[in-house]
Amino acid sequence: MNLFTRAKFHKYVYLAGLLTIAIALPLSLFAMTVGITTLFINSILEWNWKEKWESIKGNRTLLWLMSFPLLLGIWLIHSDHLQTGLQSLLLKLPLLIIPFVIATTNPLKKKEIHLILLAFIGSLVVTTSISVYFLWNTPIHDIREISRFISHIRFSLNIVMGIVIILFLIRKQAFNSRIFNGLLIITAIWLTAYLFISQTLTGIAILLILGIIFFTSYLFEKQKNKFLIWGFFASLVLFFVYVGVISFNYFDIKKEGGGYASHTRFGNPYHHDTLSIVENGSRIGVNICEIELIPTWEMRSKLPYDTVKDGLIRYLNSKGLTKDREGVLALTEKDLQNIEMGYANIAYTEKFGLKRSLYPTFFSISLYQKYGILHQSSLLERVELWRNSWLVIREHPWFGVGLGDHKKVLDHQLEQSHSQITKKEKGCHSQFLTIWITGGIVLLTLFVLYLAAPFFSSRKRSLLYFLFFILIFMSMLTEDTIDTHAGVTFFAFFNSFILFVIEPILIHNKKGDF
Numbered sequence: 001m002n003l004f005t006r007a008k009f010h011k012y013v014y015l016a017g018l019l020t021i022a023i024a025l026p027l028s029l030f031a032m033t034v035g036i037t038t039l040f041i042n043s044i045l046e047w048n049w050k051e052k053w054e055s056i057k058g059n060r061t062l063l064w065l066m067s068f069p070l071l072l073g074i075w076l077i078h079s080d081h082l083q084t085g086l087q088s089l090l091l092k093l094p095l096l097i098i099p100f101v102i103a104t105t106n107p108l109k110k111k112e113i114h115l116i117l118l119a120f121i122g123s124l125v126v127t128t129s130i131s132v133y134f135l136w137n138t139p140i141h142d143i144r145e146i147s148r149f150i151s152h153i154r155f156s157l158n159i160v161m162g163i164v165i166i167l168f169l170i171r172k173q174a175f176n177s178r179i180f181n182g183l184l185i186i187t188a189i190w191l192t193a194y195l196f197i198s199q200t201l202t203g204i205a206i207l208l209i210l211g212i213i214f215f216t217s218y219l220f221e222k223q224k225n226k227f228l229i230w231g232f233f234a235s236l237v238l239f240f241v242y243v244g245v246i247s248f249n250y251f252d253i254k255k256e257g258g259g260y261a262s263h264t265r266f267g268n269p270y271h272h273d274t275l276s277i278v279e280n281g282s283r284i285g286v287n288i289c290e291i292e293l294i295p296t297w298e299m300r301s302k303l304p305y306d307t308v309k310d311g312l313i314r315y316l317n318s319k320g321l322t323k324d325r326e327g328v329l330a331l332t333e334k335d336l337q338n339i340e341m342g343y344a345n346i347a348y349t350e351k352f353g354l355k356r357s358l359y360p361t362f363f364s365i366s367l368y369q370k371y372g373i374l375h376q377s378s379l380l381e382r383v384e385l386w387r388n389s390w391l392v393i394r395e396h397p398w399f400g401v402g403l404g405d406h407k408k409v410l411d412h413q414l415e416q417s418h419s420q421i422t423k424k425e426k427g428c429h430s431q432f433l434t435i436w437i438t439g440g441i442v443l444l445t446l447f448v449l450y451l452a453a454p455f456f457s458s459r460k461r462s463l464l465y466f467l468f469f470i471l472i473f474m475s476m477l478t479e480d481t482i483d484t485h486a487g488v489t490f491f492a493f494f495n496s497f498i499l500f501v502i503e504p505i506l507i508h509n510k511k512g513d514f
Helices: 003-024 029-046 049-057 060-076 082-091 093-103 110-137 152-171 178-198 201-219 226-251 290-300 305-318 325-329 333-340 355-371 378-395 406-416 431-457 463-478 485-508
Strands: none
Touching: 003 029, 003 093, 003 110, 003 485, 029 093, 029 485, 049 060, 049 093, 060 082, 060 093, 060 431, 060 485, 082 093, 093 485, 110 152, 110 178, 110 485, 152 178, 152 201, 152 463, 152 485, 178 201, 201 226, 201 355, 201 463, 226 355, 290 305, 290 325, 305 325, 305 333, 355 378, 378 406, 378 431, 406 431, 431 463, 463 485
16 A cells, blocks of 8 residues: 555545544434544554654644643542542543644645534434424423433534534635525524524523624624624514513512402312412412312322322413312313323423423522422522532632542532432532532643633634634533533534634635635
């Protein structure tokens, strides 16, 4: 095999590895590993170590990016759980392998870059379509169940990144076909719609912020599409108005000014708790008559009243019905099925819309404010985990507890605090707090420098990289992004691909197209 053929072979394998990772990011953890392994083995077999060493020495950004995962191993020294620490270190290998391979391999052509980005977008279209099909045909209790392949949070990050890439490709005139650009716009609209269908508030919030940054920067360009810009900002205003209306309708108490009836239509007395929690615009604890409620429910359902009591009362309340004979008789057969399946609010049964996501959060916050109860709220659980994480940090501020120990130590702290969180090894749900607990202020400082390194090594960074950086930074505020296989691969891949593949083309291209 001559040199030309050998080089060509390795180029195809390299491209195949990148395509595998791009397609696998929203689809398969196993395929991600296959892609990373392919890149690494292929890079070794290229056997051009002299050129690779020169590439490493002359690339300050790469040196910064490779330093953190290497330095992380130091915190194994005072780890009490060496096996867990080694597993955590192995999980971070993509942070070392992917930038090393991409930065030390010959550059890709534009068409090859387009192929990889489009493969990623295509994978998102397929996975989101499967998720919506599942939602449409399967009764679910938790909307997170529709993310069939990876965690719903990591999936939402992929979707937001897909939308950003589409906007980037269109803005940089990557394709001259109006039809193809139209298809990309339709795809971006579909992916945006999916975020709202899946009701992933983290993804929606990040998309809104990135959208504001993108279209604000677009305002300052010479060639402006005023219709697109004003359409975006009008949509943004309408979205916030919609959220405001939803929130107002939930908390605003209706029909309380005239007081409450003392008896039902059949002459039985009502019980009214006028200080009870408000849900869907009315107090849960008013207009309750169990003398009528119990026999009427058991007449219509085979489930005992005691097994559905709380859910039944809340469901009737959510529909604006009294909690008596009339209210139960007004329920449809579908309502009965919903209650028997555990739905406590008519809004929870909606397949689309923000109510299904916002209303449980509102209820949990109200429950916590009144009774101090953490009631299956991811937001409140995060606050509780952050509070206890800070207590751990105060005991180990400088050098932390060691690599792989943070979940065990946090679990112990939750027990000492008599926390209502009972599930073990949930982690901090904040990458910065996780790093701080693991290695103290020393490791946290190194981590912040690691994230900011691309901006230190070069003053000129593209809008694409800036948007990606904001996406990752925001995700790390509320998630342990690089403590999961899907998260660390997502970060390592796009961080390296943008910095070492896309940006060199953007910087050296005076026309500004891609």
